[in-house]
Amino acid sequence: MNSKIKLKPCPFCGGEAYLGESWENTKSVQCSICGCGTRHFLNKLDAIETWNKRINVPENSSKK
Numbered sequence: 474m475n476s477k478i479k480l481k482p483c484p485f486c487g488g489e490a491y492l493g494e495s496w497e498n499t500k501s502v503q504c505s506i507c508g509c510g511t512r513h514f515l516n517k518l519d520a521i522e523t524w525n526k527r528i529n530v531p532e533n534s535s536k537k
């Protein structure tokens with residue numbers, strides 16, 4: 474089970490996203506162009522899920 478996980482393009486610039494690793498083995502998904510990204514997660518799937526979700530937020534979504 475080493476299939477490549479698909480990341481949606483950046484919601485801001487449409488750039489290619491990648492899974493980055495940072496301190497203490499945390500993972501985050503980041504845009505290769507504008508540098509935006511998720512916060513850091515211990516589980517890479519959480520980072521990927523967060524990234525893939527945020528792009529689906531409609532522009533006029535109400536704020537909490």
Ligand SMILES: [Zn+2]
Nearest residue numbers: 483486504507
């Ligand atoms: Zn971007």
